[in-house]
Amino acid sequence: MTTPVAVLIGPPGAGKTTVGRLVAEQLGTEFIDTDKLIETEQQLTISDIFVERGEAHFRELEADAVARATSAGGVVAVGGGAPMTEATAQLLAPLPVVFLDVSIADAAGRVGFSGARPLLAVNPRATWTRLMGERRPTYERLATWIVSTEGREPADVAAEIVAKVRNHE
Template identity: 60%
Template sequence: MVSPRVVLIGPPGAGKTTVGQLLATRWDLPFVDTDEVVSRDRGQSISDIFVAEGEAAFRRYEEAAVRSSLNGPGVVALGGGAAVQPWAAAALADLPVVFLDVTIADASGRIGFDTSRPLLAVNPRASWTRMMNERRPAYETVARWRVDTAGRTPEQVADAIEALA
């Protein structure tokens, strides 16, 4: 069975997509962002899915996207909430998972806490902090490695991952 060279997890603003694209280019591998897969397959943005169908429907679509993405070569970036879902630990077991850890200062500079992120729509900074506190144990449990992104460029984060994977 073919599996990804690396799977990136972490909260919104950790740099999963940016770093994942860099690694995929360096390694000449395909890149998959599971949020983009869901959005493309459903023909609407993640925010629109949340509004029209609710979080439970989004999570079902997300699980299907993640499971199919883990069955091929490449670099995979999971949506921020995927790694904390009940099915995730088993799906990610024995895979090269990297938790991109980020502070709220770095995350806010990267994503700006705009309304395109449905779980951060109300009081974004407080919501992000609460979300990170809730998700951190799961991120740490499913990850083989943790890479701190604080003050690092995407290239420096990619370099750190290359040294691990």
């Protein structure tokens, strides 16, 4: 098993995919987005998996995808709810985890709180705020580093993470 150089966690709209790609590029390593991995393998969107097979089934797929992705090394971005699954949280605990912290204003601007985010389909702002309240303690507990993305460009956030990873090696 290869250890990832960084695992990005955080709520929808934190920039995990965008920043993760940049970090991987700068470190000359692979990037894996577990949501994209699931969509490719299942040939369905995350929203369709939620609707057609239910959240419990999605969480099983997600736990498996995170386990495989983190054993492949590189930079890994995991879905916002992934760390809430106990087996996934235990898997992430010893790894170099970056919690991308974001304000609701920035998150709304990035994801638009569209139907593509199944857990945000009804009353997205209130749901995001509730989910963040529930998830923040887990994100913070698992984080090796907490990096704020509020009001920042992805390249700036990526540069901070790359510096942290290089100082950690």
